[in-house]
Amino acid sequence: MDRALQRRLIEAVARTVIAHADELTALDRQIGDGDHGLNMKRGFEAVLAQIDKIAGQPLPDALRAVGMELIMKVGGASGPLYGTLFVTLGKELPAAPTLADLERSFAKAIDAVKARGKSDVGQKTMLDVLAPVQVALSSSGEGLAARIVSTAAAAAEATIPMKAVRGRASFLGERSVGHMDPGARSSAIMITAIVNESGA
Amino acid sequence: MANVGIVIVSHSPKVAEGAADMVRQMVGDSVPIAYAGGNPDGGLGTDVGAIKAAIDRAWSEAGVAVLVDLGGAETNSEMAIEMLSAVRQKRVVVCNAPVVEGAVMAATESSGGATLEAVKRTAEELMAS
Numbered sequence: 001m002d003r004a005l006q007r008r009l010i011e012a013v014a015r016t017v018i019a020h021a022d023e024l025t026a027l028d029r030q031i032g033d034g035d036h037g038l039n040m041k042r043g044f045e046a047v048l049a050q051i052d053k054i055a056g057q058p059l060p061d062a063l064r065a066v067g068m069e070l071i072m073k074v075g076g077a078s079g080p081l082y083g084t085l086f087v088t089l090g091k092e093l094p095a096a097p098t099l100a101d102l103e104r105s106f107a108k109a110i111d112a113v114k115a116r117g118k119s120d121v122g123q124k125t126m127l128d129v130l131a132p133v134q135v136a137l138s139s140s141g142e143g144l145a146a147r148i149v150s151t152a153a154a155a156a157e158a159t160i161p162m163k164a165v166r167g168r169a170s171f172l173g174e175r176s177v178g179h180m181d182p183g184a185r186s187s188a189i190m191i192t193a194i195v196n197e198s199g200a
Numbered sequence: 201m202a203n204v205g206i207v208i209v210s211h212s213p214k215v216a217e218g219a220a221d222m223v224r225q226m227v228g229d230s231v232p233i234a235y236a237g238g239n240p241d242g243g244l245g246t247d248v249g250a251i252k253a254a255i256d257r258a259w260s261e262a263g264v265a266v267l268v269d270l271g272g273a274e275t276n277s278e279m280a281i282e283m284l285s286a287v288r289q290k291r292v293v294v295c296n297a298p299v300v301e302g303a304v305m306a307a308t309e310s311s312g313g314a315t316l317e318a319v320k321r322t323a324e325e326l327m328a329s
Binding site: 033035039042071072073074075076077078079080081083116117167 | 238239240241243244245246247248249270271272274275276278279
């Protein structure tokens with residue numbers, strides 16, 4: 001992948017997460033421990049601080065480097081979860097991926113996140129956005145970019161009525177119903193940022 | 201001497217340190233003890249690098265039992281364990297037990313020379329009762 005585009009994509013994800021930090025923290029305060037936005041902001045600020053080094057490498061290495069920064073800097077469960085997502089994408093994607101590569105690698109990365117979080121789809125987590133987006137990637141035809149963005153947004157909304165069974169939100173049981181999952185929201189805004197920046 | 205090492209991981213630096221103090225008072229220097237508390241900025245949270253360093257400090261050939269408080273502490277501890285060498289990874293376990301009581305029970309068991317499996321089992325008995 002073109003190094004300039006690669007850098008813009010990583011920066012777009014980082015800036016979006018940082019810009020939404022307060023919103024993510026507010027969502028997390030409703031059903032978690034109120035640190036998701038702050039934690040993700042810390043992780044992506046660490047990524048931006050080393051953006052020259054990180055984005056100057058071939059795509060697989062750049063993605064692994066982003067993942068390792070998140071693992072080491074986030075300070076909450078979202079570090080290893082998002083870190084595993086990026087590290088696995090780095091392992092699976094070639095330097096110049098096709099859409100088919102992305103679809104296959106994203107599926108592998110989702111499996112790795114499931115294993116890391118001992119979780120699955122339908123449990124009010126980031127997986128509830130990642131999985132439908134992965135399915136949308138395989139849908140052919142015009143308007144793929146718009147479909148991915150709308151799928152991500154709708155999938156995040158769909159976590160509102162779900163009951164959490166994993167993570168801190170599971171302590172709340174039925175009281176977790178009625179709030180959007182912060183991890184689902186952060187996944188949706190990151191995916192949207194990538195689509196918008198790539199101009200696909 | 202190769203008693204099982206104990207690592208305490210809490211979101212709070214004060215809880216981690218305080219729990220380690222309690223354990224130390226129980227078992228003295230007979231058990232390697234280390235703790236990690238707080239996120240990389242020192243606020244509430246957990247830090248993969250600090251957890252890995254704590255496991256290294258408490259290292260024992262008999263293995264290391266890790267006690268954690270809440271969700272992120274467990275996920276970050278599992279991540280830290282995966283960063284150890286393949287040989288060491290096999291000798292570190294995360295106990296499904298309350299952090300303070302679990303650490304005290306685990307350390308007491310360890311001080312008697314128990315195996316890693318026995319230390320983990322003893323700590324986890326707290327969850328069953």
